[in-house]
Amino acid sequence: MALLDILFGRPLASSEDLSERIGPWAGVPLLGLDALSSAAYGPEAGLTLLIPLGLAGVHFIVPIFSAIVVLLLILFFSYRQTIDAYPMGGGSYTVATENLGDGAGLLAGAALMTDYVLTAAVGISAGVGALVSAAPSLQPHILGLCLLILAVIFVVNMRGLRQSGVAFMLPTYLFVGCMLAVILLAIFPVVTGGHPRFVVAPPRLPPATAAVSLWLLLKAFASGCTAMTGVEAVSNGVQAFRDPGRPNAKRTLTIIILILIALLAGIAWACKAYGIGATDPDGPGYQSVLSQLTAAVAGRGIFYYVSIGSILLVLAFSANTAFADFPRLTGIIASHDFLPHVLVSRGRRLLHSWGIYALTALTALLLILFGGVTDRLIPLYAIGAFLAFTLSQAGMVAHWARERGPAWRWKLLMNGVGAVATGSTLVVVLVAKFAAGAWVTTLVVPGMIAFMALVRRHYRRVRLETAEDKPLRLEGLSEPFVIMPLDRWSRITERGLRFAMTLSKQVQVVHVDGDEDEGAFEESWRRNVAEPVSAAGLPVPALVHLRSPYRYLIQPLVDHVLRVSGEMGERYIAVVVPELVVHNWWQALLHNQRAQLLKLMLLMKGNGRIVVLNIPWYLDRPV
């Protein structure tokens, strides 16, 4: 236990729940890392699709990101309303379930779970990808580095909510500070001198190879929309905040959205002003947009390396938002019987530990399958997020239509605009990215929904079969019929037989005939059991011999117990299994595991009236 404590911290009592909660400043890294890190790849993703337009393409980045900023503002206002309406955590799953029904809820839940797993895998591999493009000698270790970062995130998260919020504070605010500084450094010469000033000139943009088309711009917009994933995390995690929860959550959301808008708008504007475009990621001399921009305004000094370092960290640790939300989400879904109940229970650090295990395992699986390079997963990634956005907004519309309350028409309108905007974006992203892999989502999400429905059906059936509304029945409380296997007379079997005789007046001892001398066994039985018991005037246990032509020992016993159970009708059969318990595993290898095997076979083949009693004999610990 000591090692567990060092690695993951001491266990937390249920009463310490409140002290584990966080305020806005820890909330931003915990729930905002995913959203904020989008600033590092959203503009790049958009600009990459504009490469064929050459210099002209760079000019389109401003209108595209203006549209994205407007969408962000709509989401901002509608999620504020969601936080107010669902202070217990109003993720898309909850909002959709409560307002649009189980089907919509499951769709949102499946979309979000997919999104979180992809966020974790893509975030880590993007961070490692950036690191490797800075230090190419690390190329052979991509997968190892990915799994190392996953392990770090896992350990930090197992230490609890508060500690993981604090742990990621430094890289988050360092990143935000650096990026804002870059933007200000970019704006200053333009405002004061009227034109940009280059410390290091960016590579020249290639000549245009294609004409502008609406389809191209739509695809660039769809790619840029990956910048909006992660925005919903705060509304999901309202319960993580300390009192007053709702205001703290809304404050956190405001901080995250404002910073994100500033970064996206600033970077888009600066790219246009400085004529910085994306370079071919597969070509030689690839350099990220933010690297070009930072070098252009601040040169390649210490500041450059600190900024690039903070980008790497934020990308790699953006996976953490998934870890903050996924276990909470699966916990809520499981509490509705749609996922294994183990996801509901909170472990030693007050976390949904099994959700963390599941996310870590799924992320590791994706990373290993794709060898740590998850570029091909990126198209899948925005779909889940926008599907969840749309369902959440639509659910809120239904919510206001039903609940009404003060100014409900305005609120309905706001969420309605949000639903339409995110819904149309979803369609655009789906169409633009369908061939590139978004079709996978249309297989995975229905599969998950079917699985969740099956799980619920199983739980429902179990509950129906086992629920008891009647009090304890007291009729027919008769002694069980006791069966005990006996190979040879020993202290172990003596004790088993003594216990068997306390349970019932009807005890049957079963002996499987083997190669040894059966006469000696009969004699031992007569001398050690039959005679003393009959002399004491007690009912003598019956001795039954079983034949085993093929030298099997377990099977004849199990068959016999089943046969007796069939004859006994409603009466319980208690099978007494004496067992030797040894200290270490190597001692266990020296003894047959017949008792274990017999218990297992009786459990597998038995019925509800066959009860197994385990009488342990501890070596070196005589009773």
Added chain:
Amino acid sequence: MALLDILFGRPLASSEDLSERIGPWAGVPLLGLDALSSAAYGPEAGLTLLIPLGLAGVHFIVPIFSAIVVLLLILFFSYRQTIDAYPMGGGSYTVATENLGDGAGLLAGAALMTDYVLTAAVGISAGVGALVSAAPSLQPHILGLCLLILAVIFVVNMRGLRQSGVAFMLPTYLFVGCMLAVILLAIFPVVTGGHPRFVVAPPRLPPATAAVSLWLLLKAFASGCTAMTGVEAVSNGVQAFRDPGRPNAKRTLTIIILILIALLAGIAWACKAYGIGATDPDGPGYQSVLSQLTAAVAGRGIFYYVSIGSILLVLAFSANTAFADFPRLTGIIASHDFLPHVLVSRGRRLLHSWGIYALTALTALLLILFGGVTDRLIPLYAIGAFLAFTLSQAGMVAHWARERGPAWRWKLLMNGVGAVATGSTLVVVLVAKFAAGAWVTTLVVPGMIAFMALVRRHYRRVRLETAEDKPLRLEGLSEPFVIMPLDRWSRITERGLRFAMTLSKQVQVVHVDGDEDEGAFEESWRRNVAEPVSAAGLPVPALVHLRSPYRYLIQPLVDHVLRVSGEMGERYIAVVVPELVVHNWWQALLHNQRAQLLKLMLLMKGNGRIVVLNIPWYLDRPV
């Protein structure tokens, strides 16, 4: 079970034991393959060390193999005596244990077990090595081929003694026939024409690079002695023969030794007469001695390829002798408590199945560790055999000195000569091969002896602690104190409680307080249990609440049971654990495994007075 039957044959009844036994003609392949296959590599091993002597070296092969043939004859006569004296199987282990004590027996046992494992690994890899040198395109698949052959030998052996004897008859007698034909073809022109006649001339021998030395000849002799391993198999397996066992075993031994002497003497003579020496196994143009000889007397026609094919088969399947004897040997050793008892029991095909599993696993391990090329193991290999020979002969000397009987002085003399001859050979082999790897044996064998001594000590202690010579004690047969954990009222727990109440008047129900409403639980308890039981005039079970600040469920229960057990003194505690049993593994994932975990923890931390009762509830199978 059907698949098992197809692969390994139907189960055999104990009464079918006799019909599984074999006669001499099946005995030769079963117990003689190892010895006979030596003819394929013994002369080669001796000649390889004589390469530096050039043509002169070839002349020394005749005196060296004359010495080996004399040794073989000595072993032949002494093992005939051993078979007579130990009709129950007189392996070195038995003879050494009974006549020289446990220490010598363990030494012989360890030596033989090492020898058998090495025989299996080296045999298979030699066969594959020969195959690969004939078809170099198989080079990348060496390990795969080795494991494939191991699997074939495993399956054949699992089908039983008789079937494996029959399965290897064809390759064995084909090999013997071909080799005898080669020798006759070699002799004929020399006898009729006075000088050899070459169909295909062998490669010219290289010039001498060293002078003759005693050390060199001793090393060649030591290498040639690998030709004698496997001779002891028959004396170990007397019980495998059908009645009359001893004459059949002796007849088998005679056939094996006569064929082996004919082959070794014939090959040695022919090599000298035809001037055929070994070629450098690592050099280009390597060709085995038997390949050169066969080509020289019969050309490279169909006969050549059949002969070479039969050599490959016999080498690869020489591992089978180890499979025939190792399980029998470990069974005898285990019956003396020196190895896990599971090795004693005979499986569904009347075999010591666990011995076969162990040998297969160890052989596979060696093959995998050495990548299928086990040349480096060859030096280790004769040591075990000669150590066992020497101990067996020495044991027989002690046997005659004690038992006397008719003509005992002659028999003692014969075994004494055998002991001295094999003992000196052991010293020669050990010294000649020490640096080449024989030193490993001096570490492994004492380690195995220490392990076996530990195993026996454990079994002795268990027997001492558990043996019971007194009859059943009947005083103090009091009802147990029953404890049942209860999370919520359900049919499962209702049934558990009913059963608990049949066991004892003192039932304690334990509830771990969780986050849910405890008032509702109290109310349910009062309505469903306390009131009806007290209305019926029965003793009401006590309800105990356990607090669990860290949300652990198992630990408070286990702690409580241990505490109660401490208070109860000698009285038994029966812990009733109701458990839901589901159909498939995926359903098991949907339910917590608390019942399993509780049972395991109670077994690990409990004491001999804590008895666990498992009350299963089968889904879909209501009682």
